[in-house]
Amino acid sequence: xxxxxxxxxxxxxxxxxxxxxxxxxxxxxxxxxxxxxxxxxxxxxxxxxxxxxxxxxxxxxxxxxxxxxxxxxxxxxxxxxxxxxxxxxxxxxxxxxxxxxxxxxxxxxxxxxxxxxxxxxxxxxxxxxxxxxxxxxxxxxxxxxxxxxxxxxxxxxxxxxxxxxxxxxxxxxxxxxxxxxxxxxxxxxxxxxxxxxxxxxxxxxxxxxxxxxxxxxxxxxxxxxxxxxxxxxxxxxxxxxxxxxxxxxxxxxxxxxxxxxxxxxxxxxxxxxxxxxxxxxxxxxxxxxxxxxxxxxxxxxxxxxxxxxxxxxxxxxxxxxxxxxxxxxxxxxxxxxxxxxxxxxxxxxxxxxxxxxxxxxxxxxxxxxxxxxxxxxxxxxxxxxxxxxxxxxx
Ligand SMILES: Cc1cc2nc3c(=O)[nH]c(=O)nc-3n(C[C@H](O)[C@H](O)[C@H](O)COP(=O)(O)OP(=O)(O)OC[C@H]3O[C@@H](n4cnc5c(N)ncnc54)[C@H](O)[C@@H]3O)c2cc1C
Numbered sequence: 001x002x003x004x005x006x007x008x009x010x011x012x013x014x015x016x017x018x019x020x021x022x023x024x025x026x027x028x029x030x031x032x033x034x035x036x037x038x039x040x041x042x043x044x045x046x047x048x049x050x051x052x053x054x055x056x057x058x059x060x061x062x063x064x065x066x067x068x069x070x071x072x073x074x075x076x077x078x079x080x081x082x083x084x085x086x087x088x089x090x091x092x093x094x095x096x097x098x099x100x101x102x103x104x105x106x107x108x109x110x111x112x113x114x115x116x117x118x119x120x121x122x123x124x125x126x127x128x129x130x131x132x133x134x135x136x137x138x139x140x141x142x143x144x145x146x147x148x149x150x151x152x153x154x155x156x157x158x159x160x161x162x163x164x165x166x167x168x169x170x171x172x173x174x175x176x177x178x179x180x181x182x183x184x185x186x187x188x189x190x191x192x193x194x195x196x197x198x199x200x201x202x203x204x205x206x207x208x209x210x211x212x213x214x215x216x217x218x219x220x221x222x223x224x225x226x227x228x229x230x231x232x233x234x235x236x237x238x239x240x241x242x243x244x245x246x247x248x249x250x251x252x253x254x255x256x257x258x259x260x261x262x263x264x265x266x267x268x269x270x271x272x273x274x275x276x277x278x279x280x281x282x283x284x285x286x287x288x289x290x291x292x293x294x295x296x297x298x299x300x301x302x303x304x305x306x307x308x309x310x311x312x313x314x315x316x317x318x319x320x321x322x323x324x325x326x327x328x329x330x331x332x333x334x335x336x337x338x339x340x341x342x343x344x345x346x347x348x349x350x351x352x353x354x355x356x357x358x359x360x361x362x363x364x365x366x367x368x369x370x371x372x373x374x375x376x377x378x379x380x381x382x383x384x385x386x387x388x389x390x391x392x393x394x
Contacts, residue, residue: 001149001150001151002149002150002151003150003151003152003153004032004150004151004152004153005152005153005154006030006031006032006152006153006154007024007029007030007031007154007155007156008021008024008029008030008031008032008154008155008156008157008158008394009032009033009034009143009145009152009154009156009157009158010024010031010032010033010034010158010160010394011033011034011035011133011145011157011158011159011160011161011174012033012035012159012160012161012162012366013033013034013035013037013040013041013127013129013160014035014040014041014042014043014044014160014161014162014366014367014383015041015043015044015116015366015380015383015384015387016160016162016365016366016367016382016383016384016386016387017033017035017158017160017161017365017366017387018033018040018041018116018117018120018387019116019383019384019387019388019391020158020160020363020365020387020388020390020391020394021033021120021123021125021127021158021391022116022119022120022123022125022391023123023387023388023390023391023392024123024125024156024158024390024391024394025120025123025124025125026123026391027391027392029156029394030124031120031123031124031125031126032125032126032127032128032152032154033120033125033126033127033128034127034128034129034131034132034133034147034152035127035128035129035130035131035170036130036131036132036170036172037129037130037169037170038129038130039129040113040116040117040127040129041112041113041116042169042170043162043166043169044109044112044113044116044380045109045110045113046109046169047109047380048104048105048109050108050109051104051105051106051107051108051109052104052105052109052112052380053098053102053103053104053376053377053380054084054088054095054103054104054105054109054112054377054380054381055081055084055085055103055377055378055380055381055384056081056100056101056102056103056376056377056378056381057081057097057101057102057103058100058101059076059080059081059101059377059378059381060076061073061076063373063374063376063378064371064372064373064374064378064382065192065246065247065341065371065372065373066346066370066371066372067187067345067346067347067370068346068347068370070351071346071349071351071370071371072351072371072382072385072386073351074351074352074389075351075352075354075382075385075386075388075389076381076382076385078385078388078389079384079385079388079389080381080385081103081377081381083384083388084381084384085103087115087119088112088115091111091115091118093105093107093111093112093115094106094107100376101376101377102376102377103377131147131148131150132147132148133145133146133147133174134146134147134148136157136178136181138157138181138182138359138362141155142154142155142157142361143155143157143361143362145157154361155361156361156362156363156394157361157362157363158363158364158365158390158394159174159175159178159179159362159363159364159365159368160364160365160366160368160387161174161175161368162175162340162366162367162368163175163189163339163340163343163367163368164189164191164334164337164340165191165192165334165337165338165339165340165367166334166335166336166337167334167335168335171334173189175343175344175364175368176189176343176344176368178362178364179344179345179348179356179364179368182356182359182362183358183359184344184345184348184349184356184359184364185344185345185347185348186342186343186344186345187342187343187344187345187370188342189340189341189342189343190249190340190341190342191245191331191332191333191334191337191339191340191341192245192246192337192338192339192340192341192372193242193243193245193246193337193338193339193375194242194245194331194332194333194336194337194338195232195234195235195236195237195241195242195245195331195332195336196235196236196237196241196245196248196254196328196330196331196332197234197235197328197329197330197331197332198234198235198236198326198328198329199329202326203234203235205299206231206295207233208291208295209231209291209292209295210231210232210233211230211231211232212230212231212289212291212292213228213229213230213231213238214228214229214258214288214289214292215227215228215229215260216228216229216238216240216241216256216257216258216260217240217256217257217260218240218241218243218244218254218255218256218257219244219254219255219256220244220245220247220248220252220254221247221248221249221252222247223243223244223247224244225239225240225243225244226240226260227239227240227243228240229241229256229258234332235328235329235332236328239375242338242375243374243375245331246339246341246372246374248328248331250328250330251327252327253325253326253327254325254326254327254328255323255324255325256323256324256325256326257321257322257323257324258288258292258296258321258322258324259287259288259321259322262287262322264284264287264317264318264321264322265314265315265318267283267286267287268280268283268284268306268309268314268317268318269311269314271283271286271306272306272307272309272314275306276305276306276307277305277306277307278305278306279297279303279304279305279306280293280297280301280302280303280304280305280306280309280317281293281294281297281303283306284296284297284317284321287321288321296317296320296321297317299320300313300316300317300320301313301314301316301317338375338379339367339372339373339379340367340368340372341372342370342372343367343368343369343370343371343372344364344368344369344370345370346369346370346371349364349369352389352393353389353390353392353393353394354369354386354389354390354393355390355393355394361394363390363393363394365383365386365387365389365390366382366383366386366387367379367382367383369386371386
């Protein structure tokens with residue numbers, strides 16, 4: 001069995017691992033990145049519909065969830081969205097802002113992968129694909145990582161294997177196993193940015209709405225997101241729901257306003273005065289999509305003429321539109337979650353370098369750490385920033 005000696009071994013050739021390897025290589029460290037997949041950075045490739053929402057102009061610590069909300073500040077400040085944008089521009093990769101600061105490639109996410117691989121080569125780093133660790137030992141002055149046909153010996157070991165979301169793309173809980181092996185704590189990982197599932201009878205009642213999307217304000221825990229909501233065959237999805245899902249813990253309710261920014265009760269009362277012969281569906285259709293209006297009219301007061309509806313009934317309708325309380329039966333889980341909430345406990349890591357406290361040379365970066373961004377490019381920015389920070393020290 002071949003033994004390969006290197007200064008820095010990075011396990012995981014995703015966004016964080018490649019960024020870290022580039023930075024460590026630029027400091028003159030011998031760097032090797034290994035990944036059990038046959039291709040690097042698969043999540044970059046498929047992200048943002050193939051165009052990768054690679055950062056967000058409004059990136060700020062408040063857009064991240066963590067048991068320790070201040071942990072991400074240092075890395076995000078030292079390697080910010082502007083630093084990553086500068087790299088894109090240096091490589092002449094064209095991009096555009098889609099909405100709310102979200103930056104996407106004009107062409108393809110593959111351009112970002114090509115940029116990272118070219119920077120890695122230039123920095124003298126190596127990449128070995130199809131190699132997964134089978135054993136790990138940590139001594140006083142380094143680590144020995146066993147794989148099927150090689151043994152790797154390194155002084156710095158960087159765990160960049162991501163979270164558990166989307167196992168069929170190669171996601172594993174390896175980082176948590178390593179953290180546990182070296183006595184680091186874990187914040188229970190759970191799927192984030194994931195659709196809600198809804199059980200019967202609510203699902204039966206809304207099944208006819210599958211495919212419909214509408215603006216909404218969705219509240220879970222103490223957070224509210226106003227974006228699109230999509231009715232699906234199994235529950236609810238769309239950006240507002242995905243965002244709220246990261247804050248949702250089972251069992252608890254979410255509350256949904258299907259007519260954000262409006263006062264439905266007042267508007268219905270005005271409609272009743274101005275168009276008494278109009279049906280409730282017609283009155284609601286001024287505020288929400290007609291299919292949804294029909295459903296809500298039928299399930300609240302009946303599709304009666306507005307003139308026949310009392311104030312009390314209108315109030316009930318307005319509540320159903322603007323304060324729909326529902327308890328998801330769960331989420332679509334790891335199969336479709338865009339991220340993992342939770343992970344390696346930040347209390348056991350340095351916020352400057354991402355090195356494990358009390359375990360010299362061991363680093364955790366990217367999604368495996370208990371730092372999770374909102375939808376909109378924040379998760380890649382955390383991968384770039386944490387990878388960069390570890391790359392200055394590994
Ligand atoms: C469908 C989808 C779309 C997304 N779109 C966006 C977006 O547009 N913008 C955004 O900011 N975020 C997006 N995300 C989230 C983003 O992809 C992740 O937050 C980011 O990729 C995390 O980077 P990482 O390097 O920490 O982990 P990863 O990118 O997951 O990389 C981890 C690497 O480690 C390897 N690995 C895992 N286990 C092992 C093991 N045991 N041995 C060896 N190798 C291993 C994996 O093969 C992988 O290559 C999306 C996620 C998904 C699933």
